[in-house]
Amino acid sequence: MKQFNFTEARNNFASVLEMAKQEGIICISKRDGESFYITPVKPEKSPLDIKGVDIGLSSNDIVSLVKEGREREYHF
Numbered sequence: 001m002k003q004f005n006f007t008e009a010r011n012n013f014a015s016v017l018e019m020a021k022q023e024g025i026i027c028i029s030k031r032d033g034e035s036f037y038i039t040p041v042k043p044e045k046s047p048l049d050i051k052g053v054d055i056g057l058s059s060n061d062i063v064s065l066v067k068e069g070r071e072r073e074y075h076f
Helices: 006-011 013-023 059-071
Strands: 002-005 026-029 035-038
Touching (some): 002 006, 006 013, 006 026, 013 026
Parallel strands (some): 002 026
Protein backbone atom coordinates (compact mmCIF):
# COMPACT_ATOMS: atom_id res chain seq x y z
CA MET A 1 0.00 0.00 0.00
CA LYS A 2 1.33 3.42 -0.98
CA GLN A 3 1.33 6.17 1.59
CA PHE A 4 1.36 9.94 1.05
CA ASN A 5 1.40 12.88 3.37
CA PHE A 6 -1.49 15.30 3.05
CA THR A 7 0.45 17.91 1.04
CA GLU A 8 1.73 15.35 -1.49
CA ALA A 9 -1.76 13.93 -1.91
CA ARG A 10 -3.33 17.37 -2.35
CA ASN A 11 -0.74 18.48 -4.91
CA ASN A 12 -1.03 15.24 -6.93
CA PHE A 13 -4.63 14.31 -6.27
CA ALA A 14 -5.42 12.99 -9.77
CA SER A 15 -2.33 10.77 -9.64
CA VAL A 16 -3.24 9.55 -6.14
CA LEU A 17 -6.72 8.57 -7.35
CA GLU A 18 -5.25 6.75 -10.35
CA MET A 19 -2.86 4.86 -8.05
CA ALA A 20 -5.77 3.89 -5.80
CA LYS A 21 -7.58 2.62 -8.89
CA GLN A 22 -4.56 0.52 -9.89
CA GLU A 23 -3.42 -0.70 -6.47
CA GLY A 24 -6.71 -0.87 -4.60
CA ILE A 25 -5.93 1.37 -1.61
CA ILE A 26 -3.87 4.45 -0.76
CA CYS A 27 -3.14 5.88 2.69
CA ILE A 28 -2.99 9.63 3.31
CA SER A 29 -1.50 10.80 6.61
CA LYS A 30 -1.82 14.20 8.23
CA ARG A 31 0.77 15.86 10.46
CA ASP A 32 -1.39 15.32 13.54
CA GLY A 33 -1.23 11.53 13.00
CA GLU A 34 -4.67 11.03 11.48
CA SER A 35 -4.72 8.70 8.49
CA PHE A 36 -7.28 8.17 5.78
CA TYR A 37 -7.64 5.48 3.17
CA ILE A 38 -8.72 6.07 -0.40
CA THR A 39 -10.09 3.05 -2.16
CA PRO A 40 -12.02 2.82 -5.42
CA VAL A 41 -15.70 1.95 -5.25
CA LYS A 42 -17.01 -0.65 -7.66
CA PRO A 43 -20.09 0.70 -9.39
CA GLU A 44 -23.24 -1.17 -8.53
CA LYS A 45 -25.05 -2.38 -11.60
CA SER A 46 -28.68 -3.23 -11.85
CA PRO A 47 -29.39 -6.88 -12.68
CA LEU A 48 -31.62 -5.43 -15.41
CA ASP A 49 -28.70 -3.53 -16.94
CA ILE A 50 -28.04 -5.85 -19.84
CA LYS A 51 -26.63 -5.30 -23.30
CA GLY A 52 -29.28 -4.91 -25.97
CA VAL A 53 -29.71 -7.29 -28.89
CA ASP A 54 -30.36 -6.02 -32.40
CA ILE A 55 -33.16 -8.17 -33.79
CA GLY A 56 -33.71 -6.03 -36.85
CA LEU A 57 -37.19 -4.81 -35.88
CA SER A 58 -38.33 -1.22 -35.74
CA SER A 59 -40.31 0.11 -32.78
CA ASN A 60 -43.42 0.06 -34.99
CA ASP A 61 -42.84 -3.63 -35.79
CA ILE A 62 -42.56 -4.43 -32.08
CA VAL A 63 -45.72 -2.46 -31.20
CA SER A 64 -47.62 -4.29 -33.97
CA LEU A 65 -46.48 -7.67 -32.66
CA VAL A 66 -47.54 -6.80 -29.10
CA LYS A 67 -50.96 -5.59 -30.30
CA GLU A 68 -51.40 -8.76 -32.34
CA GLY A 69 -50.56 -10.90 -29.32
CA ARG A 70 -53.05 -9.02 -27.14
CA GLU A 71 -55.84 -9.38 -29.67
CA ARG A 72 -55.30 -13.09 -30.25
CA GLU A 73 -57.82 -15.43 -28.61
CA TYR A 74 -56.34 -18.28 -26.67
CA HIS A 75 -58.28 -21.49 -26.14
CA PHE A 76 -57.29 -23.71 -23.26
